[in-house]
Amino acid sequence: MSRTAAGVTARLAWRRTWRGAAAVGLSIVLVTVTAVLGYEAAYPDPADRVTLARSIGSNPGLSALFGEPRDLETMAGFTEWRVVLILAVVGAVWALLATTRVLRGEEDEGRTELLLAGPMTRTTAARATLGGLGGTVLLLLAITLVGLVAGSGRDLGAGPAALLALTVVGMPVVMVGVGALASQVADTRRRATGLGAAVLGVAYLVRVLADSSADLRWLRWATPLGWIELAHPLTEPDPVPVVLLYVLGGVLALVALALVGVRDTGAGLRSARGATRQRVRGLTSPVGLAARLAAGSAWAWAIGLLLAGGLIGLVARTAAEALAQSAGQDMLGGLGIEDSGTRAYVGIFYLFITIALALAAAGQVAATREEEATGRVDALLVRPVTRGRWLAGRVVVAVGLLALGAGAAVLGTWAAGRAAGLGVGAADLGTAGVNTLPAALFVLGAGTALHGVLPRLAVPLTYALVTASFLLEVVGASVGLPTWLLNLSVLHHVAPAPAVDPDWLAGAVLVLLGLGLAVVGAVALRARDLVSA
Amino acid sequence: MAVIRTEGLTKHYGRSPALEDLDLEVAQGEVFGYLGPNGSGKTTTIRLLLGLIRPTAGRAQVLGGDAQRDVVAIHRRLAYVPGDTALWPQLTGAETLHLLGAVHGSVDANYRAALVERFELDPSKRVRAYSKGNRQKLALIAALMTRAEVLVLDEPTAGLDPLMEQQFRACVREAQDRGQTVFLSSHVLAEVEALCGRVAILRAGRLVEVGSLDHMRLRAALAVEASFDGPLPDLAGVPGVTAVERAGQTVRCQVTGSIGPLLGRLAEAGATRVVSREPSLEELFLTHYGSGPHAAAPPAGDGR
Numbered sequence: 025m026s027r028t029a030a031g032v033t034a035r036l037a038w039r040r041t042w043r044g045a046a047a048v049g050l051s052i053v054l055v056t057v058t059a060v061l062g063y064e065a066a067y068p069d070p071a072d073r074v075t076l077a078r079s080i081g082s083n084p085g086l087s088a089l090f091g092e093p094r095d096l097e098t099m100a101g102f103t104e105w106r107v108v109l110i111l112a113v114v115g116a117v118w119a120l121l122a123t124t125r126v127l128r129g130e131e132d133e134g135r136t137e138l139l140l141a142g143p144m145t146r147t148t149a150a151r152a153t154l155g156g157l158g159g160t161v162l163l164l165l166a167i168t169l170v171g172l173v174a175g176s177g178r179d180l181g182a183g184p185a186a187l188l189a190l191t192v193v194g195m196p197v198v199m200v201g202v203g204a205l206a207s208q209v210a211d212t213r214r215r216a217t218g219l220g221a222a223v224l225g226v227a228y229l230v231r232v233l234a235d236s237s238a239d240l241r242w243l244r245w246a247t248p249l250g251w252i253e254l255a256h257p258l259t260e261p262d263p264v265p266v267v268l269l270y271v272l273g274g275v276l277a278l279v280a281l282a283l284v285g286v287r288d289t290g291a292g293l294r295s296a297r298g299a300t301r302q303r304v305r306g307l308t309s310p311v312g313l314a315a316r317l318a319a320g321s322a323w324a325w326a327i328g329l330l331l332a333g334g335l336i337g338l339v340a341r342t343a344a345e346a347l348a349q350s351a352g353q354d355m356l357g358g359l360g361i362e363d364s365g366t367r368a369y370v371g372i373f374y375l376f377i378t379i380a381l382a383l384a385a386a387g388q389v390a391a392t393r394e395e396e397a398t399g400r401v402d403a404l405l406v407r408p409v410t411r412g413r414w415l416a417g418r419v420v421v422a423v424g425l426l427a428l429g430a431g432a433a434v435l436g437t438w439a440a441g442r443a444a445g446l447g448v449g450a451a452d453l454g455t456a457g458v459n460t461l462p463a464a465l466f467v468l469g470a471g472t473a474l475h476g477v478l479p480r481l482a483v484p485l486t487y488a489l490v491t492a493s494f495l496l497e498v499v500g501a502s503v504g505l506p507t508w509l510l511n512l513s514v515l516h517h518v519a520p521a522p523a524v525d526p527d528w529l530a531g532a533v534l535v536l537l538g539l540g541l542a543v544v545g546a547v548a549l550r551a552r553d554l555v556s557a
Numbered sequence: 558m559a560v561i562r563t564e565g566l567t568k569h570y571g572r573s574p575a576l577e578d579l580d581l582e583v584a585q586g587e588v589f590g591y592l593g594p595n596g597s598g599k600t601t602t603i604r605l606l607l608g609l610i611r612p613t614a615g616r617a618q619v620l621g622g623d624a625q626r627d628v629v630a631i632h633r634r635l636a637y638v639p640g641d642t643a644l645w646p647q648l649t650g651a652e653t654l655h656l657l658g659a660v661h662g663s664v665d666a667n668y669r670a671a672l673v674e675r676f677e678l679d680p681s682k683r684v685r686a687y688s689k690g691n692r693q694k695l696a697l698i699a700a701l702m703t704r705a706e707v708l709v710l711d712e713p714t715a716g717l718d719p720l721m722e723q724q725f726r727a728c729v730r731e732a733q734d735r736g737q738t739v740f741l742s743s744h745v746l747a748e749v750e751a752l753c754g755r756v757a758i759l760r761a762g763r764l765v766e767v768g769s770l771d772h773m774r775l776r777a778a779l780a781v782e783a784s785f786d787g788p789l790p791d792l793a794g795v796p797g798v799t800a801v802e803r804a805g806q807t808v809r810c811q812v813t814g815s816i817g818p819l820l821g822r823l824a825e826a827g828a829t830r831v832v833s834r835e836p837s838l839e840e841l842f843l844t845h846y847g848s849g850p851h852a853a854a855p856p857a858g859d860g861r
Binding site: 212302303304306308309310312313316317398399400402403404405406407408409410551552553554 | 604609633639645646651656662
């Protein structure tokens, strides 16, 4: 009997996650195969490859972002450096969201209780859910393995291609463990996801530190993203770090399972407080409510971006000095950067701040959709509030959150830069901060339009917009994808200020398009039924 | 004056009809019961009245305004309690009441305090920590505290304990005394019988009956039970008689229209005892829900 109940639970987890896994797996294959083919097309001449290798190889800024390059004059080396870490991070984000969804989201909705009322203990249910999730990860691995061996096995060798797949999928495995553990510690899915994202962020920052200086290389062993780098599946295969990834994921999942029995269903180890201080200030209107609901995310993003900005300010000078001695200009020229030194470095890094803000914008679209899907918005709309007013309140608060995040990043870079002698003025940093906003505002507008037109698909499509833009811009530019394809990326229209002057015209167009799309969303929302989850 | 009026109100989801051609009028000051089995279109009707979904055809008017167009004007004078209340888990009860009151515009603060006391709600807790019943109380207080002209209640007592249910009934009666109009969708037939003057019964998206409870009882089949010493009479063919059942020396049936022919036949056969009674709301309800008069409960003991 209990075997049947566990089977049903496992299949449920599988059904709710396999599509995402398939999409991530296909993306990994597509991006890698494109990178392999693109390298040959873009750099047919060995001399070009040597120049490229020299310019990138001596740039600590790019090392910090993508990991330490090696053998860039070979296709294998270039592919490894360009795709492994990024794809591992994309897979990690998917794994975290999927895990907290089936392990914690179901519980938030009270659906888990239906299952637990059956002949099953909580540990059995959690084990079954993780089992279903394991099946999903196997699907991801299978797609990636088959796709990479079939698609690039001839160019890279079947063995290295397979190890590449195992390495990239290792990070999702770790994040399933992290997500499972966070789902036990936190008391809501939102908090569990936040906790997991913080772990991933710290893992990334530790790796950045490790790659920023030769003295800190040992730090790679302290972060799973460092293990991804140490595996070198295409240039100098080392299976030990790869095995470590899978072991860590398994251990974390086992710890999470041990904790399931310790806490109450519906609560976390860190349980919510009962009676609390009443804070009614500002809680008088839909926009006031939106501000209150977004406050937690706003602080989290602001602190994260302050730290990220600070890190940029701290390591920029060292990076800039190294860059000045190198032939880095060639490569930067490819990104449209004529300047050299600190500004170039900050410019590249601020593209990542832009991406973070675009993700924050997508998160706000998701939060708005959640208000509708859960029926909470009904409590406002049955009172004298139009849908337009409600949506406008949400959008205004989201814009505020984005502006706060950009401001925090600038403040971090400025403050840390003063201490480390960055040499980029506050005004230039402020301009760079403003320059990060148009792309995020466009994503917010596009997501709002999607919410109006396709409510149930809006959230995945908005995240897909950001992910596709990210992959197109970061991988596509260096492998010579056609311009029209690159133009589809929102990020392609953002100039890397302060390395170059911001493209204010493109920025204005993005903002206006975003505004227009938001209006489309509002009109569509007015004209349709409210749609539950 | 009709406070709520629908004309040919229809809602289809894709191909499946949720509500078909509903014509309804609720007068000012009325407590109107809205009944129907699960999935019969009650909540669909209410969501149309509130402008949360768009009608496929027809229209709904509330307080003289169009339910779709005049949302703000109507909702200023209306309050609503859903059966399954979704509120923000991170807000406390007091914060929720503060917010919803401010959004509505006008709140009687003293009445709010009185309601919190009557419903025994601890407003200092977060909504996350409330039980279903307590969340329901919060929604009730949020609606009642506005003293809105129209109260739209969709299974408002789901999850309330019997004591709180009593409080709820008292509040509805007070609302009626003040002249407020109440549109009450409910499964609790005792509650509807106790509170409502007029009732509408919905089945599979169609209105099957509307009228005062007294009027419905008059028109509905009368349940008759007769006992005999000798052989039981054959009631087939007696005008108006249906659902004949025999058990031992007793025969049960239902009769609509004139009871004369049936009484004649029973007397002729030498009935020793004849009991008849009006159907309860539950029986009326079951008559409409089931597949016909056979679904009606047979008369049993305590006539009313």
